[in-house]
Amino acid sequence: MSWTKKLLEIPGDRYEYEMNVLLEAGKSRIPFVEIPIETIYLNENKASHFHAIKDSARIYLNILKFSLSSFVSAIVDNSVFTLLIQIAFGSTSLGILEATIIARVMSGGVNYILNKHWVFQNKDREGKAALQYAILFISQMLLSWFFVSSLSSLPIQLTLLKICVDTGLFFGSYLIQKNLIFGEQRKEYRLK
Numbered sequence: 001m002s003w004t005k006k007l008l009e010i011p012g013d014r015y016e017y018e019m020n021v022l023l024e025a026g027k028s029r030i031p032f033v034e035i036p037i038e039t040i041y042l043n044e045n046k047a048s049h050f051h052a053i054k055d056s057a058r059i060y061l062n063i064l065k066f067s068l069s070s071f072v073s074a075i076v077d078n079s080v081f082t083l084l085i086q087i088a089f090g091s092t093s094l095g096i097l098e099a100t101i102i103a104r105v106m107s108g109g110v111n112y113i114l115n116k117h118w119v120f121q122n123k124d125r126e127g128k129a130a131l132q133y134a135i136l137f138i139s140q141m142l143l144s145w146f147f148v149s150s151l152s153s154l155p156i157q158l159t160l161l162k163i164c165v166d167t168g169l170f171f172g173s174y175l176i177q178k179n180l181i182f183g184e185q186r187k188e189y190r191l192k
Contacts, residue, residue, distance in 0.1 A: 012058075062119060066174055069114035074166065077107035082159045091158055093149045100148070100162075104141040112137075120182030132181040140169050 006028075012020045025032065057064065080103035089095030112133050147165040152158060 062178075063174075065119045066115065066177075069111060069119050070170055070173075072114065073107040073111035074163070076110055077103045077166070078159055078163060079103075080106050081162060085158060091152065093152075096149045096152065096158070097145050100141060100145040104137070104144070108137045108141075115177060115182060120178065129181050133177070136173065136176055136181065140173060143169060 006024070007021065010017065010020050010024055012018075022032075081099050084099035084102060085091055085095060089098045112130070116129060116133075144162065144165055148158065148162050151161055151165070154161065156164075
């Protein structure tokens with residue numbers, strides 16, 4: 001498929017279209033060439049059609065949606081974790097592991113559904129995305145347990161410690177899900 005045909009398939013109506021084209025070009029490994037141009041503003045740019053809030057929201061919509069999906073999942077995860085630590089398992093290393101697994105399985109189901117269908121709108125029906133997500137999910141769960149358990153001797157409440165650790169894991173998770181799990185298969189395009 002030629003790059004010009006692909007441009008017609010890229011979603012967007014306003015300023016977000018430019019961002020989507022740049023992201024797709026980067027994913028497709030199309031080289032960028034910067035060409036300086038002179039910008040001329042008539043009447044101090046009073047005729048601009050850029051709406052700062054609305055158009056910025058369109059540009060950053062997926063990042064905002066991913067953040068919201070992660071926030072909802074984090075509420076489920078940390079609430080269940082806290083309840084299980086206080087009521088059932090205690091704060092031993094094994095208790096932290098058990099609480100982490102149960103809380104993560106519950107929040108992971110919520111997160112997978114939100115990310116697959118709402119954030120990235122992935123249509124994969126073969127289960128490949130589910131398998132990749134499961135691998136990421138288990139890796140993050142074990143890393144979360146390892147760091148929380150290792151740092152549990154610090155004078156910090158366990159739930160707060162877990163929030164800090166999981167926040168660090170959040171950024172890597174976004175990139176992995178966007179580019180490897182729910183992203184479109186990379187295609188090479190010919191420039192014409």
